[in-house]
Amino acid sequence: xxxxxxxxxxxxxxxxxxxxxxxxxxxxxxxQGYEISSxxxxxxxxxxxxxxxxxxxxxxxxxxxxxxxxxxFRLLDVSFSGTxxxxxxxxxxxxxxxxxxxxxxxxxxxxxxxxxxxEESKEVWLSTGPLxxxxxxxxxxxxxxxxxxxxxxxxxxxxxxxxxPIAPTMRxxxxxxxxxxxxxxxxxxxxxxxTIESNPGQRNKYHQKVVNFIDGLQRKDNGKEEDAGFFxxxxxxxxxxxxxxxxxxxxxxxxxxxxxxxxxxCSIYEFERAEELIEVGRREATARLDEFxxxx
Numbered sequence: 085x086x087x088x089x090x091x092x093x094x095x096x097x098x099x100x101x102x103x104x105x106x107x108x109x110x111x112x113x114x115x116q117g118y119e120i121s122s123x124x125x126x127x128x129x130x131x132x133x134x135x136x137x138x139x140x141x142x143x144x145x146x147x148x149x150x151x152x153x154x155x156x157f158r159l160l161d162v163s164f165s166g167t168x169x170x171x172x173x174x175x176x177x178x179x180x181x182x183x184x185x186x187x188x189x190x191x192x193x194x195x196x197x198x199x200x201x202x203e204e205s206k207e208v209w210l211s212t213g214p215l216x217x218x219x220x221x222x223x224x225x226x227x228x229x230x231x232x233x234x235x236x237x238x239x240x241x242x243x244x245x246x247x248x249p250i251a252p253t254m255r256x257x258x259x260x261x262x263x264x265x266x267x268x269x270x271x272x273x274x275x276x277x278x279t280i281e282s283n284p285g286q287r288n289k290y291h292q293k294v295v296n297f298i299d300g301l302q303r304k305d306n307g308k309e310e311d312a313g314f315f316x317x318x319x320x321x322x323x324x325x326x327x328x329x330x331x332x333x334x335x336x337x338x339x340x341x342x343x344x345x346x347x348x349x350c351s352i353y354e355f356e357r358a359e360e361l362i363e364v365g366r367r368e369a370t371a372r373l374d375e376f377x378x379x380x
Contacts, residue, residue: 092262093122093253095339096129098243098326099266100319100352101361103128105345107145108365109264110136116373118262122194124252126242129264130197130222131179134215137193138183147182148358156355163230172229176220186215196252197222198242202231207245209252227318247326250337260340267327268344268368319352343372 092113096106106129113120125133135144161174188195189212197210197218210218213235221232221239232239242249248265327347334342349364350357 089117089119090259091119091121092260093124093256093258094120094133095248095250095253095261095263096123096125096133097248097264097266097330098125098127098129098241099247099345099347100128100322101350101354101357102266102345102347102352103132104148104355104358104361105266105349105365105368106132106264107141107358108362108367109343109369110141110365111362112366112369112373113262120193121258122253122256124196124198124249125222126198126247126249127223127225128266129249130242131219134188134195134197134219135179135183137188137191137195138186138215139192140183144179144182145358145362148355149362151356151358153356156353168227168230170229172220172224172232175223176216179219180216183215188212188215188218191215194256196249198246198249198252199224199232199234199239200242200244202226202238202240204237207242207249208237208239209249211252225322243322243326243329245329246333247330248333250333250339254337262341262343263334263339264343264345264365264369265330265334266345266347267323267330268346322352323347341372341376343369 094110094113096103110120110132120136123133123137125131132141132144135141159175159178161171163169163171188197188210195211195215199208199210199218199221200206201208208221210221217232217234221234222242223229224232224239225241225243229241247267248263250261250263253261345364345368350361
């Protein structure tokens, strides 16, 4: 427990459904007396950070924890453009219903969403303008969600170039920087975590249904059985890429505290496991903050 309230810059990394662990991290930070005065995030980190900055994270948490597997499927609007599997508009429209229309510069907390300019091959920091537009751009991972046209730029997922965007917080006048990586090294997850499915076979069946669904949208009938599904290859490639870039970013910019969520805790699309993932975030944050307190 911190003795004095410290103002912090919070950096929330990208990593698909694992980003739900950010909710648990934020809960613990607040409980331990940290004041979050600045947030920078990529992809799912931007989405959770942006919602927190509106003061409506509790509303979002309640909603996402109530999602079941079919609810997640219903949020996916298939794109027939040929450039991506999903449009991504249905998710953002639901988000607008939850948090309303707000501009980033009007938020009570400094906020930056990181996206990637596909044409210029550089990262873009979005710290003004409509919040939901910034979030839509930051989560637009190529081939999965359609790119987002914004102010003449073609923007895609910020995690492509910066999965853990510490650099936007370097200008902050805060006491310390805390970063949350979703590419943590493998570790044993506590057995008493709440689980969505007690039978592992059932989860494997769900996994296969997702893969079959995505592959059915992509695969041509060539009479051959593929060794690995399209979506499996994409999701694993995302993890490998982001883990590697995260390592380089952390070598260049060292936060005061780094909280790591094990990347094996779930796949990038298991959003129906929100309750479990929030608890993972709580446990990892508590353990790391306790360790930090003992060392200071």
